[in-house]
Amino acid sequence: MPEIYTKAKARKRSNKAKDAADQDGPATRHQARLLRQLGYSITVGKKVKRTRKPGLAWIQKNMSFEQAGQTLKMLIAEKRNKRAGKTSWEIKVPARPFLELDPQLVINALAAEFNRRR
Template sequence: MITFDLKGVLSVADRLKLAMLPPARRRRLLDKVMRQAVKDTRQALKMQSAPDGTPWPKRKKGRKKMLSRLGKGLNSHATPDVGTAGWKNKMAGQTAFKHQYGLPELYTKAKARKRSSKAKEAVDQSGPATRHQARLLRQLGYSITEGKRVKRLRKPGIAWIQKNMSFEQAGQTLKMLIAERRNQQPGKTSWEIKVPARPFMEINKQAVLDALAAEFNRRG
């Protein structure tokens, strides 16, 4: 959620002029400013960059766009004194805030299990293993035996895992590998995931001043 007060960018003289405007015109001015802020934010999300054009830090893995759906639920609202832009969906707002400022996210076992169960509900258990499962299997050292006469172990690639293992098989294998790891070393009860800052929301002060000048020059 962004809350914006026009007074923060105005000179004393402009503040006096603003105070002379009727409430309806002040609300119209703030509404125009916040609508432009929403438009600029959606453009930043589309371009995967900060408002000043600086590219965001890339994903550690994969090339899928970040926060690509956030722009759809973003809306603005204005009163004669304050303009706001944000999301009705609480989770979307929390995600936006976390990435805007680069805040760390604390994970617990319970939170991880809850996310995992939601993912299972959305995926066909008999379908192929997901790319995420395949990456985890490789990270945990999953290997297969091959060769007719001389048996040897080989670490299969992501494509092989997705082609030859079902979602359910990959899930069961992951459980066994994780259990083996836990028997070898103490398990964590919680861990922190660092989220790099990916700013995308900002009020363009020059646009505010231009809109204010236009409102002052408006007849009536």
């Protein structure tokens, strides 16, 4: 039977989850660089709307860690023309040899063990 993993299970198992304090903080410099490389732009102007690429300092000052992460995820998905990420996946676990034993052999082994202890 395949085992179903979710993002939460994988994150918990790998111990790579960020602390809540880190996620509430500002965007990192690395995130800001990636956003600019992927073409992130903001609209400026009140009457005439135009877009421009924000600087690294602006991104770090005005975006949170989570906002930058979500925006990166969307931009990467657009570039790849795919979904942003899998929400769950299956891992096929091979059959374990001890489960494939003949039932009669198991009964005989248990009987021998019980008789030996008496």
